[in-house]
Amino acid sequence: MQIRFDKLGVVIAAIVAYAAFAAPFATFRANRIVPGQARSILEALPTATGTLLLAIIVAAALVALFRTPLVLRLVASVVVLAALALLIGAAGTFLTPAGNTLARVSPASGFWILIFAFTLLLADVLTRLNLSPLARVGVLVVAALAIGLLLISGSWDNLSILKEYANRADSFWAEGSKHVTLALGSLAAAVIVGLPLGILCHRVERLHAGVLNVLNIIQTIPSIALFGLLIAPLGWVATHVPGAAALGIRGIGTAPAFVALFLYSLLPVVANTVVGLAGVPRAANDAARGMGMTDRQRLFGVEFPLAFPVILTGIRIVLVQNIGLATIAALIGGGGFGVFVFQGVGQTAMDLVLLGAVPTVALAFAAAIVLDAVIEMTATKRRVETA
Amino acid sequence: MKAWLPSLLRLALVVLLVAFVTNPGWFEPLLKPLTENNAPVIYNQGSLLTLTLLHLRIVLIATVAATVVAVALAILVTRPAGAEFLPLSRSLVNIGQTFPPVAVLALAVPAVGFGEKPTLIALFLYGLLPIFENALTGLTTLPANVTEAARGAGMTGWQRLTKVELPLSAPIILGGIRLSVVIGLATATIGSTVAAKTLGEVIIAGLLSNNLAFILQGGLIVAALAVLIYDGLSAVERYTARRMGREVE
Numbered sequence: 001m002q003i004r005f006d007k008l009g010v011v012i013a014a015i016v017a018y019a020a021f022a023a024p025f026a027t028f029r030a031n032r033i034v035p036g037q038a039r040s041i042l043e044a045l046p047t048a049t050g051t052l053l054l055a056i057i058v059a060a061a062l063v064a065l066f067r068t069p070l071v072l073r074l075v076a077s078v079v080v081l082a083a084l085a086l087l088i089g090a091a092g093t094f095l096t097p098a099g100n101t102l103a104r105v106s107p108a109s110g111f112w113i114l115i116f117a118f119t120l121l122l123a124d125v126l127t128r129l130n131l132s133p134l135a136r137v138g139v140l141v142v143a144a145l146a147i148g149l150l151l152i153s154g155s156w157d158n159l160s161i162l163k164e165y166a167n168r169a170d171s172f173w174a175e176g177s178k179h180v181t182l183a184l185g186s187l188a189a190a191v192i193v194g195l196p197l198g199i200l201c202h203r204v205e206r207l208h209a210g211v212l213n214v215l216n217i218i219q220t221i222p223s224i225a226l227f228g229l230l231i232a233p234l235g236w237v238a239t240h241v242p243g244a245a246a247l248g249i250r251g252i253g254t255a256p257a258f259v260a261l262f263l264y265s266l267l268p269v270v271a272n273t274v275v276g277l278a279g280v281p282r283a284a285n286d287a288a289r290g291m292g293m294t295d296r297q298r299l300f301g302v303e304f305p306l307a308f309p310v311i312l313t314g315i316r317i318v319l320v321q322n323i324g325l326a327t328i329a330a331l332i333g334g335g336g337f338g339v340f341v342f343q344g345v346g347q348t349a350m351d352l353v354l355l356g357a358v359p360t361v362a363l364a365f366a367a368a369i370v371l372d373a374v375i376e377m378t379a380t381k382r383r384v385e386t387a
Numbered sequence: 388m389k390a391w392l393p394s395l396l397r398l399a400l401v402v403l404l405v406a407f408v409t410n411p412g413w414f415e416p417l418l419k420p421l422t423e424n425n426a427p428v429i430y431n432q433g434s435l436l437t438l439t440l441l442h443l444r445i446v447l448i449a450t451v452a453a454t455v456v457a458v459a460l461a462i463l464v465t466r467p468a469g470a471e472f473l474p475l476s477r478s479l480v481n482i483g484q485t486f487p488p489v490a491v492l493a494l495a496v497p498a499v500g501f502g503e504k505p506t507l508i509a510l511f512l513y514g515l516l517p518i519f520e521n522a523l524t525g526l527t528t529l530p531a532n533v534t535e536a537a538r539g540a541g542m543t544g545w546q547r548l549t550k551v552e553l554p555l556s557a558p559i560i561l562g563g564i565r566l567s568v569v570i571g572l573a574t575a576t577i578g579s580t581v582a583a584k585t586l587g588e589v590i591i592a593g594l595l596s597n598n599l600a601f602i603l604q605g606g607l608i609v610a611a612l613a614v615l616i617y618d619g620l621s622a623v624e625r626y627t628a629r630r631m632g633r634e635v636e
Contacts, residue, residue: 007471109498120475123482127474220569220613222576225590225606232421232599324487328577331594341493345581350497357490364485372481 008124009064015117016061020054023110026091031102032160032349038108044091056083057114064121070128077122084114085150092158104160106351133373140369160351161358164340171339176359178254179336182329183322183363186258190265190318195311197266198273199299208274215267223260223325227332230256257334261325265318272314276307309379316371323364327356397618404611408436411604421599428600430589439608442585445578446571449507453514454564461522462548477523483516488574492581506578506585513574514567521563525556558628565620572613576605 024038025045042050060076092105126139156162165172201208218226234255280303288302330338340356343349407414411429418428429435463469464476488509495505529552537551579587586605593601 007469008475120479123478124475127478217610217614220573220617221606221610222573222587222590224576224580224587224594225602225609228590228594228602229599229606231602320485324485324489327487327489331580331591338489341489342580345493345496348496353493353496357487357493360487360490361485364487365482368481368485 004067005065006067008120009066012117012121013061013065015113016057016064019110019113019117020057020061023113024108025110026088026095027106027108028095029104029106029160032104032164032351033347036104036106036108039091039095041110045087045094046090049087049090053083053087056080060118060121070125073121074125074129077118077125080118081115081122082146084111084118085147086155089150089155089157089159092156092160096158104163104351105158106160106354133376137370137373140366144366161354164349164351164355168340172355175335175337175339178334179323179326179338179360180363182254182257182261182326182334182336183319186261186265187315187318187322189258189262190269191315193262194266194269195273198270198311199277201270201274202277212267212271212274215270218263219267223264223328224331226260226263227256227328227334230259231332234259253333254329254335256332257326257329257336261322261329264325265322268314268317268321269311272310272317273307276310277303279310280306309375312371312375312378316368316375319367319371320364323360323367327360397615400611400615404608404615407604408439408608411435414604418600418604421603423597426596426598426600430592430601430604432592433584433588435586435589435604435608438584438586438588439612442572442575442609443612445503445506445575445583445585446510446568449510449571450514450564450568453511453567454518454560456511457515457518457563458522458560461519461526462553465523465526466544476519480516480520483512486512488513488577489580492577496581501582503578503583505581506575506583509578510571510574513570517566517570518560518563521566522556522560525559526552529555555631558624558631561620561624561627565617565624568620569613569617572609572616576609 020041025041025043026039027036028039029036041054044050045053057080060080063072063076088107088111095105096103126136131139150156151162157166197211201211221229238255284302284306285298288298293301326334326336327338327341329336330342337356337360341353341360342356344352344354344356415428422428430438460476464473491509491512492505495508499505499508533551533555534547537547542550575583575585576587576590578585579591586609589605589608590602593599593603593605
């Protein structure tokens, strides 16, 4: 049998070779802000475990390097990712001197590059498997459950990021729920306002260019400036409109952040509604008219269902964007995971930055996968129905 | 609307912008009501002109680097030799877009330190995605009869790429560059949270000292730059599209 190399595998194997043998696996620091000392895989783990991990990594890299069946590649990437996830926790326990509560162990570049390389392999396998939307959501749920189990089991408790978490567990969940409320709440408001506005723009030609231009210009205002600019008008509303302060409207805090996210969300929602409605085939509209449907019936019975996948795409853009932008709300006292990011940057405590950044990335990533799946399902359903 | 009105508005915006960054003192009376307790009206810890130029420089460097890398990658995955990478690169682009800018900035700090470098990295990564996506669209949606004609005329792969495929995709690639420049201009302001010298510095100084005039001047300069650059690149795009006989949506 002829041995053939897999092109992506060559790239992955090269990355893995560097990460496993040249880059540090974990960083050890005497306390949370001093510069760290690098530890390779064999230094960071008991000899037997370290050797085993290296053997697994090399074996999986070989599987990636040559043309091998997809199932084998799937198993190899999942096994390595699981081993890395378990053993970075073990490295935390192994490197932390017994009874020392100040010492910090965090994953180093080698670990992150290994995770990247094998996630790349896994992503390639999953792309080639061409999974159905439901199956993709299933993979996401399984991955989330696995990470949740690892967190609950406490095997990562000796890692620096979880020590940062342990110090502020209460505020973590409070800021997390603020973050989600900000992102989802402003999305909901944008949909409630944006859908009718989009329909109006579609029907009234004169509004079309004007509304979209204004929304386009709002998008060009840098987010931190928009957050800041809203402080003054909302502060004015709070002091001059009776009852506004009681509703929680204040110059700084959640209110300006909410309004800013809402303004940023309008453009994708309105623009996609307009594009979706414009894409409805003329024949479908004519047929509906011919059947004697009223304008309202046509909107809800024909145009809206046909435009739905495009509108959903707009909502996906907004949701992912909002989850990211909500981190900036922390700058004006609006809360959210950004609080930890900016605190961490201020204290040069990178694990605190990670405590804010990792959940944000995970949320955005999960939202993208779920909404992509929903979009694909509604689009295919439509094709099946019209076929 | 008269045809010359948009051009006149644009010209007025350019004049206003240049006047503001070179002689901010002229505008002091306008911004004065926004400050309290005799706080400074015009940003006083550095010249607005220098910050504007530094801001533009960061965006320019990052966009040029992102364009080179993204177009090279798109060319690679659309050649027969790189076709294997095509599906994966598509999903990577999708995943990449879910990373929030603040997270990228903050995570780049431990690797490269504070200042301009993390901002450049974040801008580069953010710039890559739209350009790559558009270059991919441009290179994969070429009219089949044109590429076949080029093949039939005996052009080599390299000639087809440089004389047919790239020129035809240029308008779409430019669209990606325009998007990434506008995103970059806004993201560069966030770079000031990790101590990059950009216009974000003015905005953050305003947030910290509760000075609305600072926030407004920083934000408006960036917004004006974005609107003008967006318009300018759109015009270039329309021009190349007309020359290539391709429609830009």
